[in-house]
Amino acid sequence: MALDVRIFENISPSRFISFTIPNPISPLHLLRLAVLDSPVHSTDSSPRVAAILVPKHRETDWIFSTESGHLQLLLNLPGISRLILIGDDRSDSPTVYHRPIDEDNDSEKLEQRLKPLAVALSPKTLTGGEIDDVPFLIFDDDVVSSVALEKSVGPFVGEMLIEDVEIEIDNGVREFRRRLRFKRMPNLVQSDIKIVPRSSSSALNPSPPSLTTTEFRPDLTDLVHPYLAPMVASLSLIGSHIESKPKALCIGVGGGGLLSFLTLQLGFEVTGVEIDPEVLRIARQYFGLEESFARVHVEDGIDFLKRYSSTCCDDDAKYDVLMVDLDSTDPIHGVSAPPIEFVGRDVLLAARNVLVPSGVFVINVIPPSKTFYQELKEEFREVFAELYEIDVGNGENFVLIATVAARDRKNGFNRENLTSAVLVKYIDAIRRI
Structure with a gap:
């Protein structure tokens, strides 16, 4: 049945429609078009529309092939009311991806041929006019190549993907990483660790390492996920009189990189809490x-x-630091952390009670709005003595550090150990708020 383009004349919040058409520059192949209207209501009389051509060979990536991935792309484009994704119609899921070395001009040709269709799929304005042009945006990330290791399903987090990737970092340097992603929030990397070849190149094997020919192992000596180093930097606020083997409680295990680092690099006795047993299995099998x-403990963190x-009656049973790394499970509001239920007054009081008097509560925050973040800070101030903040610097994450008691920062936790493992800039970036 033919699609009636009149259904696209108005914005319908959260409406998602996907269909296929012949590729205008390769008629034997089909293109998949997906059209999503923003869930955020806008009173703008001139709704803005954008289109994205899906990168070649990444058509089945959850970022581009799922409604939740499409939604996250849309929510990261402020002011856009409708987003149109266009890519090859593929049902297969290749386990290996390589970024094309030489880009041909097919994308440019396709964009020009599809502009009239993108305009036809745009809404009419409230004044009765039509959008006469639709910008085509370029999706660009740091992934050079990737290999899917396993797809799994957890009883709480749903479908998961474990993949090895080669990425470009500053100054063209490349690095190998192992990543965990959840299908419910596919654009968010849940866990990210560095991986290195199990054996270095030799005269018998002089070729550089690659994802398809090299066996890799986790490198647990470094923290590469953007907010983990700032979380560890917050340990400089722990009182200096703690025991030689401090105790840490980590709620939200993910790949376990933070737990491994605290144990191996800083000598902590670590307890973790993870609600999904399949996530824990993956952390042990793939992330070291x-x-x-x-x-x-396989348990809900709040419980x-x-x-x-x-039950903890004396300081010997309490922790020197509580670290929380949990994101919201509601993708319609975009990537946010922590879940709103985790910062209720009863939860914060329980968190304070499991810490020693010199202890700190460290939490990764991705605020969905300025109002949310301000209210969150006020909740912490009602329960804890002092509140500190680290701006991670990526435009998304903040690390909040709440102390059970006031302290003198000059007498913090073994600063030399921290500065050898964590960038000094994060310790220096801690500010009281």
């Missing part, structure tokens, strides 16, 4: 988290905090 590194808070 060993049972000897941390004792992990654990409240239960432990009611």
Whole structure:
């Protein structure tokens, strides 16, 4: 049945429509078009529309092939009311991706041929006119190549993908990483660690390492996820009189990179809490988290905090630091952290109660709005003595550090150990708020 383009004349919040058409420059092949209207209501009389050509060979990536991925792309484009994704119609899912070395002009030709269609799929304005042009945006990230290692399903987080990627970092330098992504928020990398070849190149094997020919192992000596180093930098606020083997409680394990680092690099006794047993299995199989590194409870983090808070009676049973890394499970509001239920007054009181008097509560925050962030800080101030902040500098993450008691920063936790493992700039960026 033919698609009636009149259904696109008005913005219908959260409406998602996907269909195929013949490729105008290669008629034997089909293109998949996906049209999503923003869930955010706009009173603008001139709704803005944008289109994105899906990168070649990444058509089945969850970022481009799922409604949740499409939604995250749209929410990262402020002011856009409708986003149109256009890419080859593929049902297969290649396990290996290589960024094309030489871009031909097919994309440019396709864009020019599809502009009239993009305009036809645009809404009429409230004044009765039509949008006469639609900008085609370029999706660009740092992934040079990738290899899917496994897709899995967890009872709480749903579908997951474990992949090895080669990325471009500053000054054209490339690095190998292992990543964990959830299908419900495919544009968000949940866990990210560095991987290195198990054996270096030799005269018998002089070729540089590649994802398809080299066996890799996790490198647990470095923190590459953007906000983990700032979280560790917050340990400079722990009192200097703590025991020689401090205790850390980490709620939200993910790939376990933070837990492994605290144990191996800083000598912490670590307890973890992870609600999804499949995530824990993946952390141990692919991300190097060993049972000897941390004792992990498979439990809801809030339930654990409240239960432990009611049973720990003396400081010997309490923790020097509580670290929370949990994101919201509601993709319609964009990437945000922590879940709103985690910062209720009863939860914050339980968090304070599981910490020693010199302890700190460290939490990764991705605020969905300035109002949310301000209210979050006020909640912390009502329960804790002092509140500090680190701006991660990526435009998304902030690390909040709440202290049980006031302290003198000059007498913090083994600063020399921290500065050897964490960039000094994050320690210097800690500011009281």
